[in-house]
Amino acid sequence: MDKKIKQLRLVLRNCGFIDPENIDEAIARDAYLSMGKVITEMHPAEAIKIVKESGLRGRGGGGFPTGLKWEFACNNKADRKYVVCNADEGDPGAFMDRSVLEGDPHSVIEAMAICAYCIGAGEGLIYIRAEYPLAIKRLKTAIAQAREYGLLGKNILGTGFSFDIELRYGAGAFVCGEETALIHSMEGLRGEPTVKPPFPAESGYHGKPTNVNNVETLACIPVIFSKGADWFSKIGTERSKGTKVFALAGKVNNVGLVEVPMGTSLREVIFEIGGGINNDRKFKAVQTGGPSGGCLTEEHLDTPIDFDNLIEAGSMMGSGGMIVMDEDDCMVSVAKFYLDFTVEESCGKCAPCRIGNKRLYELLDHICKGKGDMADLDRLRNMSEVIKDTALCGLGQTSPNPVLSTLDNFYDEYLAHVMDKKCPAGQCRGLMEFFIIEENCVGCTACARVCPVNAIAGERKEPHKINKGICIKCGACMEKCKFDAIIIQ
Amino acid sequence: MKRLESYDDLRKLRNETREKISSYSDPKNAANRVIIRVGMGTSGIASGATQVLEFFREALRKRNIDAEVLMSGDMGYSYAEPTVQVTRPGTPPLVFGDVDTHRADEIIEKYIRQGEPVDGVIPVDYLTIEEI
Ligand SMILES: Cc1cc2nc3c(=O)[nH]c(=O)nc-3n(C[C@H](O)[C@H](O)[C@H](O)COP(=O)(O)O)c2cc1C
Ligand code: SF4
Ligand code: SF4
Numbered sequence: 001m002d003k004k005i006k007q008l009r010l011v012l013r014n015c016g017f018i019d020p021e022n023i024d025e026a027i028a029r030d031a032y033l034s035m036g037k038v039i040t041e042m043h044p045a046e047a048i049k050i051v052k053e054s055g056l057r058g059r060g061g062g063g064f065p066t067g068l069k070w071e072f073a074c075n076n077k078a079d080r081k082y083v084v085c086n087a088d089e090g091d092p093g094a095f096m097d098r099s100v101l102e103g104d105p106h107s108v109i110e111a112m113a114i115c116a117y118c119i120g121a122g123e124g125l126i127y128i129r130a131e132y133p134l135a136i137k138r139l140k141t142a143i144a145q146a147r148e149y150g151l152l153g154k155n156i157l158g159t160g161f162s163f164d165i166e167l168r169y170g171a172g173a174f175v176c177g178e179e180t181a182l183i184h185s186m187e188g189l190r191g192e193p194t195v196k197p198p199f200p201a202e203s204g205y206h207g208k209p210t211n212v213n214n215v216e217t218l219a220c221i222p223v224i225f226s227k228g229a230d231w232f233s234k235i236g237t238e239r240s241k242g243t244k245v246f247a248l249a250g251k252v253n254n255v256g257l258v259e260v261p262m263g264t265s266l267r268e269v270i271f272e273i274g275g276g277i278n279n280d281r282k283f284k285a286v287q288t289g290g291p292s293g294g295c296l297t298e299e300h301l302d303t304p305i306d307f308d309n310l311i312e313a314g315s316m317m318g319s320g321g322m323i324v325m326d327e328d329d330c331m332v333s334v335a336k337f338y339l340d341f342t343v344e345e346s347c348g349k350c351a352p353c354r355i356g357n358k359r360l361y362e363l364l365d366h367i368c369k370g371k372g373d374m375a376d377l378d379r380l381r382n383m384s385e386v387i388k389d390t391a392l393c394g395l396g397q398t399s400p401n402p403v404l405s406t407l408d409n410f411y412d413e414y415l416a417h418v419m420d421k422k423c424p425a426g427q428c429r430g431l432m433e434f435f436i437i438e439e440n441c442v443g444c445t446a447c448a449r450v451c452p453v454n455a456i457a458g459e460r461k462e463p464h465k466i467n468k469g470i471c472i473k474c475g476a477c478m479e480k481c482k483f484d485a486i487i488i489q
Numbered sequence: 490m491k492r493l494e495s496y497d498d499l500r501k502l503r504n505e506t507r508e509k510i511s512s513y514s515d516p517k518n519a520a521n522r523v524i525i526r527v528g529m530g531t532s533g534i535a536s537g538a539t540q541v542l543e544f545f546r547e548a549l550r551k552r553n554i555d556a557e558v559l560m561s562g563d564m565g566y567s568y569a570e571p572t573v574q575v576t577r578p579g580t581p582p583l584v585f586g587d588v589d590t591h592r593a594d595e596i597i598e599k600y601i602r603q604g605e606p607v608d609g610v611i612p613v614d615y616l617t618i619e620e621i
Binding site: 005006007008009010012013014015016017018019020021024025027028029030032033036037039040041095098099102103104132134135138145148149150151157158159223227235253254255256257258259273 | 490491492493494495496498499500502503506507509510526528530531532534559560561562563564565566567568569572574614615616617618621
């Protein structure tokens, strides 16, 4: 293998290479062949064994072994069972699943059929957010074309196996990506999580055994059957097999989708594939795992990316968002950004998440405004730990992670905010002072007129001055000044 | 479309489609036509891929170049959308980034007609599952 080439397109094998609205192009690239092989030549137990041997783990965030999950659903006897594809993709900045559905919908349909055959289900549901209109359109086209060929529907390929798929639309609530909330939402109930157990494999959609898998997890399945479990399990690390797709964003040059074998280092992803930090700034942190994850630093750059290593480093794989930050990013503000998201997205069912996260957010806001003290830092940590231990679902259980990981990795920056009342990255307006540079000021009065609290005074054509005591640090003057005379320090 | 009655039917269809489509899915067999594939995922479309696709269709027809203009999902190069994959007969495909109608015109006149280099080529930085 060429050492310089870091990416491996397994999940994205067809994205960009086929017309997703023409099933013949997908079939020319082996779509449905794995399904054909499984349903004509294999016993479900045999097929499940292959998925288990491949070592595939769920890409939706949890990393649960997929074969084991299928086995549970298979072993639970019932008159009806369901296969659900989780295409909710709610992490801010993530678009891996959308790209797969838009570029190669057949891989997901084929995998759902294979799963249905393995667990004994006759119906499949794809839960997709309504904000993905193009993915929805392409999925509908793909399903219709698969039906015409008899690759979905009754008696598929003359084997007697029948399976069909319907779409269900989500309204874009992050919590509805959590599998129990997702199932309730599909049933027409409020999208609120319930305690597990029972797991969906036991009692899911309408109380029937239901297998929920993520889009990317499913997209791996056809390859596992065409190339073999052994082939698949040779890619990756000891306990994380295959590849992972990341949506690389933030301060890197090459923003976009990246697919690398598990075990690739963060450095390779950010500096080689991602082309390094833009504008020649210095790398500061990388956030993985979205609102459930954490911020890693320079010292983690050589960590091989896999499920276990990322957790050990204080973050997690999550669904694959990867946001790169440079020296201009304030880590307290980053934690605040994620908490803002969590507070907005909490379903409100349980108190630790509903109230605790709000309090966490307020504390962070307090600190960013320069009003925090050392006791607040202890409060942040204690409260985070309580929320983690007591929240009902994964959303609340992981929501303090951005706070904890920044406390662990960027404690100095918190200290600077509470002790020195300074924001080293220069982001927290509340900790800044606005100044007018006398030499640059021409005395045009523009700033004085726009200041909402009349903090700026000066004669026409004379340098102006900002009264620190009155200034509320809104920044309106700075935007108005055409002479770059106003700076923050 | 004809309903497929067996696994064999599917395999047959796969071989047929592969033959038919090989001209634009397999660079080694790229027959006599120029194949153009415009990345039409959400990122591509948001950056203007629809106009680029229409431009290629129009321009190639008007200029009498035998070409197939197709669409695909995004290849993942969000930083360089719209992206367009161009296969000249007998040459491996090249992916161009940041293709607006201006660059599309350059691609037709310089690269497609004369095989001359055009700016914006995105190097292949991945392996495929066939390669490992
Ligand atoms: C708050 C929250 C949001 C989630 N959002 C998603 C999501 O958008 N997509 C997804 O596939 N899984 C999501 N999950 C994970 C699912 O609950 C579930 O574990 C996953 O769909 C299982 O599929 P997998 O085993 O293939 O990963 C979320 C979990 C939590 C707690
Ligand atoms: S942890 Fe948050 S999102 Fe989950 S059930 Fe409790 S309130 Fe709802
Ligand atoms: S807007 Fe700028 S130049 Fe004009 S008075 Fe204010 S500081 Fe001076």
